[in-house]
Amino acid sequence: MSRVVTGAGYGLTDWLAQRITATIMAVYSIIALVVILSGLPITYAVWKDLFSQGWMRVATLLFMASLAWHAWVGVRDILMDYIKPDGLRLTLQVCTLLTIAAYLGWTIQILWR
């Protein structure tokens, strides 16, 4: 059997990962919404204190890790659908991966400063 190289996995993993990571991000969004709508005036002290809590750092990192995986599957699907030349598509996929790695690294830097 000959396969067209698309850069994708061929299993259930991505499909499942897309849904699990989405759920994790949805839960984090609800927490964020509660904080925003709690009526607490968001000053620098409150903001800084929130992001120095251990649970908030871990939750935010978990959110970003989920986003990284979720965005990779999503962006790759878009590239596979619309970018037909193999070379260009693979280049863009590598760029996407590098961007995701940079986003993750930056997030860790912001959280554990």
Add this chain to the structure above:
Amino acid sequence: MSPAAAKKVRPKYLSLQALIFQIRLPLPGWVSILHRISGALLFVSLVWLLWMLDRSLSSEAAFERIRHYASLWPVKLALLVLIWAYSHHVCAGIRHLFLDLDKGIDLKTARLTSVMVFVVSLGFTAFLGWKLW
């Protein structure tokens, strides 16, 4: 095959004009394509959002600068677009999860849930826009 038939020009792709003015995408189709567009938009905007988070946590003076920056109308407008994109993506995503479970796949329900996605995401965007500013 006759030469005339072989020469007959057949349309290979849809012109942009046809896509915009002639094809009427049904509402579930709009939910779907906007799910893609909003996802892509959020991905490329993340650099900007991370930059604001980075600045806002770096010092009190920088926090106040970001607060002022976020009160400028073009920035507010951009943030509101991203809030909409996030809301739409989440609502369309939840709808998608139900479709995965074979819930709401008949035409009537599928149309209804598409309307719900638009109503909830636009309503939420308006609510948050009103609440935040």
